[in-house]
Amino acid sequence: MDTKNPMVRRAYSWIDDRFHVTPLVEFMRHKYVPVHRHTVWYYMGGVSLFLFISQVVSGILLVLYYQADEDSAYESVRFLTTKVKFGWLIRGVHSWSANLMVFFVFVHMFSTFFTRAYRKPRELSWVTGFVLLALAMGFGFTGYLLPWNELAFFATKVGTDIAGAVPFIGEPMKIVLRGGEDVTGATLSRFYAIHIAILPAIFTVLLSLHLLFIQRQGMHEPQYLKRLPAEKKQMMAFFPNFLLRDVLLWLIVLNVVLALAVFFPWELGEKADPFAPAPAGIKPEWYFMFMFQSLKMLPAHVLFMEGEVLGILFFGLAGLAWMLVPFWDIKKKSGSKLDVMTGFGVIALLFIVVMTVLGYLL
Amino acid sequence: MNRRGFVSLLLGGGILGWLGAVLYPIISYLNPPKVPEANVQTVKAGSASDFPKNTAQIVKFGRKPVILIKTNNDEFLAFAATCTHLDCIVQYRGDLKQIWCACHNGLYDLKGRNISGPPPKPLDEYAVNIVEDEIHISEMG
Numbered sequence: 001m002d003t004k005n006p007m008v009r010r011a012y013s014w015i016d017d018r019f020h021v022t023p024l025v026e027f028m029r030h031k032y033v034p035v036h037r038h039t040v041w042y043y044m045g046g047v048s049l050f051l052f053i054s055q056v057v058s059g060i061l062l063v064l065y066y067q068a069d070e071d072s073a074y075e076s077v078r079f080l081t082t083k084v085k086f087g088w089l090i091r092g093v094h095s096w097s098a099n100l101m102v103f104f105v106f107v108h109m110f111s112t113f114f115t116r117a118y119r120k121p122r123e124l125s126w127v128t129g130f131v132l133l134a135l136a137m138g139f140g141f142t143g144y145l146l147p148w149n150e151l152a153f154f155a156t157k158v159g160t161d162i163a164g165a166v167p168f169i170g171e172p173m174k175i176v177l178r179g180g181e182d183v184t185g186a187t188l189s190r191f192y193a194i195h196i197a198i199l200p201a202i203f204t205v206l207l208s209l210h211l212l213f214i215q216r217q218g219m220h221e222p223q224y225l226k227r228l229p230a231e232k233k234q235m236m237a238f239f240p241n242f243l244l245r246d247v248l249l250w251l252i253v254l255n256v257v258l259a260l261a262v263f264f265p266w267e268l269g270e271k272a273d274p275f276a277p278a279p280a281g282i283k284p285e286w287y288f289m290f291m292f293q294s295l296k297m298l299p300a301h302v303l304f305m306e307g308e309v310l311g312i313l314f315f316g317l318a319g320l321a322w323m324l325v326p327f328w329d330i331k332k333k334s335g336s337k338l339d340v341m342t343g344f345g346v347i348a349l350l351f352i353v354v355m356t357v358l359g360y361l362l
Numbered sequence: 363m364n365r366r367g368f369v370s371l372l373l374g375g376g377i378l379g380w381l382g383a384v385l386y387p388i389i390s391y392l393n394p395p396k397v398p399e400a401n402v403q404t405v406k407a408g409s410a411s412d413f414p415k416n417t418a419q420i421v422k423f424g425r426k427p428v429i430l431i432k433t434n435n436d437e438f439l440a441f442a443a444t445c446t447h448l449d450c451i452v453q454y455r456g457d458l459k460q461i462w463c464a465c466h467n468g469l470y471d472l473k474g475r476n477i478s479g480p481p482p483k484p485l486d487e488y489a490v491n492i493v494e495d496e497i498h499i500s501e502m503g
């Protein structure tokens with residue numbers, strides 16, 4: 001320890017005596033982050049992590065007032081946003097940072113893809129990252145229902161009904177998700193449990209693994225940088241330089257979230273009524289839109305299959321292939337201009353963007 | 363089989379059995395018990411003469427929503443209100459004289475037949491009888 005303060009020194013050696021943290025501190029001291037023109041992408045994962053922490057904090061605060069019950073869920077959220085001091089702010093932060101988190105996870109994923117950071121030895125970082133994205137979407141889907149408003153109620157009916165179209169396991173899966181044949185108060189209890197207990201437990205384990213892998217392996221360097229001799233490479237110390245930049249960015253993100261929550265409060269809408277016609281404008285959260293729109297555009301029957309079943313199978317397989325990218329990765333032939341993987345990435349990205357836009361326009 | 367193989371088999375089998383004993387109850391627990399269908403044969407839906415023409419109402423038929431329509435010629439019609447596409451609840455469009463599902467723009471005619479949009483099947487029809495000005499909805503057949 002190079003601090004002069006005797007108190008700090010004493011405390012440090014007390015801890016070090018018992019837990020041997022010196023190797024850890026040494027590790028931190030020798031951790032460097034490469035500096036190059038793609039360095040900005042390194043921050044995307046950190047931003048997602050920060051938004052996840054905001055989710056946990058605001059989520060725990062929401063739990064204090066929320067009641068997961070058909071008759072009182074909507075009222076409890078209204079009470080929270082109108083009567084509880086700063087309740088509107090906490091709810092706004094929770095909703096906005098959730099959406100931003102999914103957005104940044106997507107950015108993080110595509111930047112990892114395009115810089116080929118998933119390649120050996122980081123295959124498992126990619127796989128855990130993909131699963132974390134899937135879980136984040138699960139958080140979104142289950143959280144959407146909790147205020148028990150009309151839009152969420154029908155979106156959940158539609159979403160779980162689509163899940164029911166999966167061959168063989170669809171029907172039982174739908175019943176288990178809904179807690180019965182229909183979307184009812186039982187569904188609300190289940191979604192609440194999934195949202196605040198089951199998913200957080202799984203998510204925490206995977207997130208820890210994901211972070212551990214990154215700490216063990218360090219930041220990925222792009223190809224051209226790897227070929228440079230060591231003295232030509234620019235490096236930044238992780239601690240404190242990179243970390244301070246991270247924190248600064250987090251502060252900015254926090255401000256953005258707060259501003260959004262203040263200027264664009266999240267609407268509550270009408271209370272769900274299982275015996276009222278569905279209103280126009282039922283739509284899923286934006287990150288499901290591309291799948292939803294594609295399913296809608298498929299004809300009712302394709303060859304011998306129902307269009308929807310075909311769509312679900314397609315997305316299932318595409319998701320699996322995407323998750324396993326590091327294992328079937330196609331290397332660019334030396335000298336050739338064509339990079340197959342970049343092609344795949346661009347197609348996937350374009351497909352998602354175009355379908356999402358269509359979903360909002362049509 | 364040698365001794366080592368036998369012990370591995372025993373251990374492996376034991377672990378599998380243990381996993382099964384843990385997972386089976388959990389999976390069964392997740393599957394909600396069947397709630398018996400509320401045994402409703404007929405529901406009353408108020409006065410026939412007070413029901414405005416060319417409008418509709420959603421009526422609770424046990425746990426299911428049913429759409430009750432009064433046409434311009436004072437005829438009453440009733441259909442299951444759950445869209446056959448993805449479960450949304452349909453509504454009557456007086457301007458179109460058709461049944462409309464707002465979720466994905468599905469349309470049914472006044473016989474319950476799916477005529478446009480994604481719905482794959484017609485809506486089930488219910489029988490409507492007027493008994494001394496009281497509307498009675500009952501299952502067909």
Ligand code: FES
Binds near residue numbers: 463
């Ligand atoms: S749910 Fe009725 S048209 Fe899709």
